[in-house]
Amino acid sequence: xxxxxxxGATIITVDPQRRIISEGAxxxxxxxxxxxxxxxxxxxxxxxxxxxxxEGKILIPGLIDCHVHLAQALIRGTADDVxxxxxxxxxxWVLQGNFTPEDGRASAELCIxxxxxxxxxxxxxxxxxxxxxLDGIAQVVERSGIRGCLSKLFMDWTGYADEESxxxxxxxxxxxxxxxxxxAMHEKWxxxxxxxxxxxxxxxxxxxxxxxxxxxxxxxxxxxxxxxTMHLGEVKEDGEYTKSQFNQLPAEFARDVGMMGRNVVxxxxxxxxxxxxxxxxxxxxxxxxxxASNAKLASGIAPIPEMLQAGINVCLGCDGGPSxxxxxxxxEMFLAAIIxxxxxxxxxxxxxxxxxxxATINGAKALGLERDIGSIEVGKKADxxxxxxxxxxxxxxxxxxxxxxxxxxxxxxxxxxxxxxxxVHEGKLLTLNETEIIETAQERxxxxxxxxxxxxxxxxxxx
Ligand SMILES: [Zn+2]
Numbered sequence: 001x002x003x004x005x006x007x008g009a010t011i012i013t014v015d016p017q018r019r020i021i022s023e024g025a026x027x028x029x030x031x032x033x034x035x036x037x038x039x040x041x042x043x044x045x046x047x048x049x050x051x052x053x054x055e056g057k058i059l060i061p062g063l064i065d066c067h068v069h070l071a072q073a074l075i076r077g078t079a080d081d082v083x084x085x086x087x088x089x090x091x092x093w094v095l096q097g098n099f100t101p102e103d104g105r106a107s108a109e110l111c112i113x114x115x116x117x118x119x120x121x122x123x124x125x126x127x128x129x130x131x132x133x134l135d136g137i138a139q140v141v142e143r144s145g146i147r148g149c150l151s152k153l154f155m156d157w158t159g160y161a162d163e164e165s166x167x168x169x170x171x172x173x174x175x176x177x178x179x180x181x182x183x184a185m186h187e188k189w190x191x192x193x194x195x196x197x198x199x200x201x202x203x204x205x206x207x208x209x210x211x212x213x214x215x216x217x218x219x220x221x222x223x224x225x226x227x228x229t230m231h232l233g234e235v236k237e238d239g240e241y242t243k244s245q246f247n248q249l250p251a252e253f254a255r256d257v258g259m260m261g262r263n264v265v266x267x268x269x270x271x272x273x274x275x276x277x278x279x280x281x282x283x284x285x286x287x288x289x290x291x292a293s294n295a296k297l298a299s300g301i302a303p304i305p306e307m308l309q310a311g312i313n314v315c316l317g318c319d320g321g322p323s324x325x326x327x328x329x330x331x332e333m334f335l336a337a338i339i340x341x342x343x344x345x346x347x348x349x350x351x352x353x354x355x356x357x358x359a360t361i362n363g364a365k366a367l368g369l370e371r372d373i374g375s376i377e378v379g380k381k382a383d384x385x386x387x388x389x390x391x392x393x394x395x396x397x398x399x400x401x402x403x404x405x406x407x408x409x410x411x412x413x414x415x416x417x418x419x420x421x422x423x424v425h426e427g428k429l430l431t432l433n434e435t436e437i438i439e440t441a442q443e444r445x446x447x448x449x450x451x452x453x454x455x456x457x458x459x460x461x462x463x
Contacts, residue, residue: 002048003420004028007039009054009386010400014061014360014375018353020400026059028382031194031420036378050422056390057414058400060356061375062121062383063329064363066288067229067267067317070125071096071132073114074107074445076321078456084235084297089166091454092322097170098452101133103444108132108140110441111327113432116146118328118410119385121418122363122373124265124288124317126229127153127202130173134185142193145423145431147383149367151202151229152185154178154217159207161237162244167208175213179220186224194419198367203230203259206250207241211257218258227263227368229288230254234268235299251276260285265366267317268293269307270300277310286313286366289358291335293319305340305349315363316355328410333359337405352405386415388427 004027011024013036025042027035035042072092079091099107115123128134128150141148156175158167186199201217203209221228232238233250242253250272254260262284269287280287289304307314316336318327337355341347364374372381387408389397394407416424423431449456 002027002029002034002046004050004052004382004422005042005046005048006052006054006059006384006386007043009057009059010389010397011036011059011376012356012400012404013377014357015377024059026376026382026384028417028420031381033376033378033380033382036376052386052415054386056388058387058389058397058404059376060119060385060387060404061360062373062385062416062418063119063359064315064367064374065115065120065123065318065327065329066265066315066363066366067290067319068111068115068123068125068327069127069320070108070111070137071099071104071128072107072320072322073111073327074103074321074441074448076325078449078454079322080325084299085160085163085166085237087297087322088160089168093168093171094452094454095448096129097131097168098448099129099131101131101136103448104132105136105140106437106440106444108137109144109432109437111321112140112144112146113429113434113437114327116144116416116423117413117427117429118330119387119413119416120146120327120329121383121385121416122147122367122369124149124151124200124229124367126151126231126267127204129153129171130177130181131170134181138185138189138192138197141197143431145196145418145421147196147373147418149198149200149227150185150189151200151227152178152182153202153204154182154213155204155208156210156213157208160205161207161235161241163207163237179217183220186226196419198227200227200229203228205231205234206238206253214257214259221263225263227265228259229265229267230259231268232266233271234294236271239271249273249276251279255279255283263368265315268299268302270294270302272303272307274306274310277307277312280307280312281310286315288315288317288366289336290317290319291339292332293323295335295339297323301339301343304336305344308354313362313365314358315366316358329359330404330409330412333405352401355405356401382417382420384415384417385413387412388414
């Protein structure tokens with residue numbers, strides 16, 4: 001007797017043959033997929049404790065968000081319509097620099113609840129500061145059922161690109177402590193929650209980390225087989241900094257200090273030149289595209305079609321609450337599919353299929369987990385999402401991939417399954433208390449703004 005059968009669905013497998021199976025069924029046992037096929041065939045061979053009838057629904061691999069700031073859900077909407085450097089200096093760092101571990105936990109719950117309800121089954125968190133409470137965040141990942149890579153930040157300088165001593169006091173960390181805490185987190189949490197928790201290194205950007213510290217962490221990561229993630233080329237100033245200080249392009253600098261490799265996910269790549277592409281390809285470094293954040297902060301549009309053409313593995317990420325402002329991969333997929341068409345004036349740029357690959361199998365490769373997740377295949381972990389196609393904004397369905405990318409949104413997610421566990425069903429979150437999370441977030445957000453003294457204004461008067 002298997003654990004779960006989902007039948008009657010249109011299955012977009014994203015397997016090596018890119019099969020789409022209509023009237024399809026998937027069987028799950030012990031966290032993994034044990035059979036896939038036409039419903040009538042699968043029904044003859046298998047029975048299960050739980051059955052989900054999925055007629056009118058599209059089954060996709062769980063979505064993988066490769067760039068998330070868990071602590072920024074609580075400061076959603078605090079810094080809209082501001083450019084990146086004042087956005088960090090005057091709002092985000094000040095607010096985050098006043099976080100307590102209770103704020104960190106409340107923010108992680110809000111963020112993870114939103115991700116699960118909108119079909120994200122795995123994520124890479126980019127930079128956790130010790131003041132957000134490392135254990136509290138890991139506990140939320142464990143309890144919620146999601147799969148998460150948590151990166152503890154490291155730094156030893158206080159700049160950002162060409163801006164020296166720009167970092168808010170509450171955001172500064174001691175380099176030795178950064179290293180000790182990351183190693184301790186790795187000992188304690190790596191593999192927790194039935195193998196769903198991973199500990200990574202979260203590098204601050206060039207200007208905040210010395211070449212010596214980058215090299216030291218690169219070495220530790222290699223020896224312990226840990227991942228590293230870093231923002232790079234988000235703004236023009238990144239390139240100006242590596243040029244003026246080291247006479248190198250950002251990718252040359254990153255390679256030189258060990259921040260390139262198969263275990264590295266670099267994020268944004270808006271200001272990247274074609275001369276840098278071969279460095280990504282040769283080293284197997286992954287690039288995470290965050291189109292909403294880059295557009296909203298007026299950073300620019302990353303040359304993603306060109307990077308894909310060059311053979312770089314590109315995945316997708318939502319970034320954070322004040323830069324996106326949602327953690328909904330459907331919105332991100334839609335934007336990734338349309339924004340490059342507007343830039344290149346070519347409607348064939350970034351077809352729906354390419355974008356779905358970025359949000360699934362490419363994300364799995366970036367996390368080093370492509371043997372386990374990223375597609376619906378026998379032997380892989382059951383990280384699955386059912387999208388209700390019988391909704392006004394989705395129906396009718398001619399091409400299911402097209403509907404997922406261009407028409408659907410996170411609210412159309414009917415079921416989310418991670419590691420064979422049903423975490424969202426009939427649109428309801430089963431592992432976390434949604435009402436409580438919203439109330440706590442509201443209360444803590446007000447307290448945080450008051451404490452940090454940040455003035456959040458609307459251009460229109462509020463009575
Ligand atoms: Zn970011």
